[in-house]
Amino acid sequence: MEASAPHGDRVRQQAPIAGPARLTAALALAVAAVAVLSLGLGPVRIGPGQALLALGGWEGGPVGVIVREIRLPRALLAILIGGTLGLSGAALQGLMRNPLAAPSVFGAPQAAGLGAVAALYFGFVEAFSAALPAAAIAGAGLSVGLVVLVAGPRASTTVLVLAGLAVGSLAGAATSLALSLSPNPFAVTEIVFWLLGSLEDRTMRHVALAAPFMAAGAGLILLAGRSLRALSLGEDAAESLGISVARTRMLIVAGVALCVGAGVAVAGSIGFIGLVAPHLIRPLVGHDPQRALIPSALAGALLLLVADIAVRLIPSSSEVKVGVLTALVGVPFFLFIVVRRRAELSGSPA
Amino acid sequence: MSAPVPPGLAATGISVLLGRHRVLQDVSLAVRPGDLTALIGPNGAGKTTLVRTLAGLLAPDAGAVTLDGRPVRALPPAARARALAYLPQAGGVTWPIRVEDLVALGRMPHGAAPGRLSPTDIAAIERAFTLTAIGPLRDRPATTLSGGERARALLARVLAVEAAIVLADEPVASLDPQHQIAVMDALAAEARGGRAVVAVMHDLDLAARYADRIVVMEAGRIAADGAPGAIVSDSRVAGVFGVTIAVREGPAGIRVDIARA
Known part of the structure; x- marks a missing residue:
């Protein structure tokens, strides 16, 4: 079928830009609304109006403490971690030109977890608090860099996923090794629970620890945005349009490492947000x-x-870990994308 | 080097090693404005490597590729991108972006982005649409195009750059005759307009019909370089391809018949 637009129709000069701006505004509003809702939900129900008053400091007593000190850090971390994971996923998918690329598919959370566990294990964290995010960032950077390198510029989906699986498994095995060698069984339980990924019982200190790294990471990723557009045509064509593919790759690997590492350092491993979010947005x-x-x-x-x-509303004796929930939803979603793209995935490189 | 560097795009004595394999050996080639140059040769002769080196994507291990006397790889990337447009071999599009946004990517070196196009950008995109006759497909997702449509859309992206030099690696490979003619007509029109056009091709007959100049490559070297009439009747060229070539003068110019040697 030929398109219905008549031949000679002029190029649209402005039209497409209004769409993304409206979408961004609508999403930002939705984030703000759900954040206020989340301030009110938990063992103690607080209405949105009262939650806003407490947030502004006009509500003292236990309600003020619950909103400002327990639920606000939690909501802020959800926004920061979810946001940087969505951004990282979109950047990796653009860089690898593959809709299945995402931090969790690259083994980044596991590798960041390994970095964090190593920092805890060797006692660096007692020395200085930024050691935990620094070690997690190093772990995430190694895994993402390794997968990008191993998979190479013309990676098929199969190669990409296998490389990510290998790196993730290696990091997981090394983490298990560190745990089995740990002399303190109490610390082991603590670490395993923390690795599952949760936003429970976090404080503004955690927000302050992660936010600067995430801001830096997001900045690096956004710098590479223009290059991602050219990369739709492949690496050679992008280079011929004046884009440095090597610089783009470095910016994105470093940006994703900062985002994922900082997130894992404060909340453990939360996967598949980076896979799902760009997939919903792209159309x-x-x-x-x-x-x-x-x-x-x-x-x-x-x-x-x-x-x-x-996870706060699901009735259970102890709260379900949010990382477990995102994986339970994310893995079937991953398989759904594979099934939908099976024809092209089983053929030549995507 | 003592010899004066020619103006325009020129390779002077370049050699390229890929791994341990010498893919190009002492190749010199200056492309001329107004010429459609067909680069032909058997598989593995080094055509793609030569075009990628000319485009500044590969650094030669010896010799130099210069644009108006300056090494191409030393040019600021945006300036190089405005002067040299390159169509990769068997290129594709990853995402189902609209054909119009795909073609608009050719305006990136000029600072344009989809949704932020100057009247000059729009004129260039429209010209590319007209040359390749894909205007009616402008709203289609690029991933839903047929092979022939996609090849023309990707060519339109290259033509939208409006670069002085157009390097096209196998622009007509795997196209049916109708689309081959459409693409060659577009490239010839670009050359008529004063651009230097280099096209890697496999079809000797098509090259003889459209090109102003044919460069024959064999095993990393230039085996022959000249006007189509002289090249197709050169017995060495038949030897390069391992075929016999019969040339007929027809009403539409030279026709070439190829048979097994």
Whole structure:
């Protein structure tokens, strides 16, 4: 079928830009609304109005303490971690030109976890608090860099996923080794629980620890946005358009490492937000990899906020870990993408 | 080097090693504005490597590729991208972006982005649409195009750059005759307009019909370089391909018949 547009139709000069701007505004509003909702939900129910008053400091007593000191850090971390995971996923998918690329598919959370566990194990964390995010960032950077290198510029989906699986398994095995060698069984339970990924009982100190690294990481990723658009045509064509593919790769690997590492350091491993969020956004922005970045971040924030509300509402003796929930939803979603793209995935490199 | 560097795009004595394999050996080639140069040769002769080196994507291990006397790889990337447009071999599009946004990517070196196009950008995109006759497909997702449509859309992206030099690696490979003619017509029109066009090709007959100049490569070297009439009747060229070539003068110019040697 030929398209219905008549021949000679002029290029649209402005039209497409309004769409993403409206989408971004709508998503930002939704994030704010769900964040306020999340301030009110938990063992003690607080209405949105009262929650806002408590947030502004006009509500003292236990309600003020619950909102400001227990639920606000939790909501902020959900926004920061979900947002940077969505952004990281969109950037990796653009860089690898593959909709199955994501931090969790690259083994980044496991590797960041290994870095964090190593820092705890060797006692660096007592020495200085930034050691935990620094070690996690190093772990995430190693894994993402390794997968990007091993998979190479013309990686098929199979090679990409296998390389990520290998790196993730290696990091997981090394973490298990560190745990079995640990002399303190209490610390082991603590670490295992923390690795599952949760936003429970976090404080503003955690927010302050992660936010600067995440801001830096997001900045690096956004710098690479324009290059991602050119990369839709492949690496040679992108280079011929004046893009440095090597610089783009470095920016994104470093940016993703900062984002994922900082997130894992304060909340453990929360996976699959980076896979799902860009997938939901891409059709809404005309599949433009640059325009997908910021809406994907907002969608990621929204997804994690919702997931973190869900774990509080699911009746259970102890709270379900939010990392477990995102994996339970994310893995079937991953398989769904594979099934939908099976024809092209089983053929030549995607 | 003592010899004066020619103006325009020129390779002077370049050699390229890929791994331990010498893919190009002492190749010199200056492309001329207004010429459609067909680069032909058997598989593995080094055509793609030569075009990628000319485009500044590969650094030669010896010799130099210069644009108006300056090494291409030393040019600022955006300036190089505005002067040299390159169509990779068997290129594709990853995402289902609209054809119009795909073609608009050719305006990136000029600072444009989809949704932020100057009247000059729009004129260039429209010209590319007209040359390749894909205007009616402008709203289609690029991943839903047929092979022939996709090849023309990718060519339109290259033509939208409006670079003085166009390097196209196998622009007509795996196209049916109708699309081959459409693409060659577009490239010839670019050359008529004063651009220097280099196209890697396999079809000797098509090359003889469209090109102003044919460069024959064999085993990393230039085996022959000249006007189509002289090249196709050169017995060495038949030897390069391992075929016999019969040339007929037809009403539409030279026709070439190829048979097994």
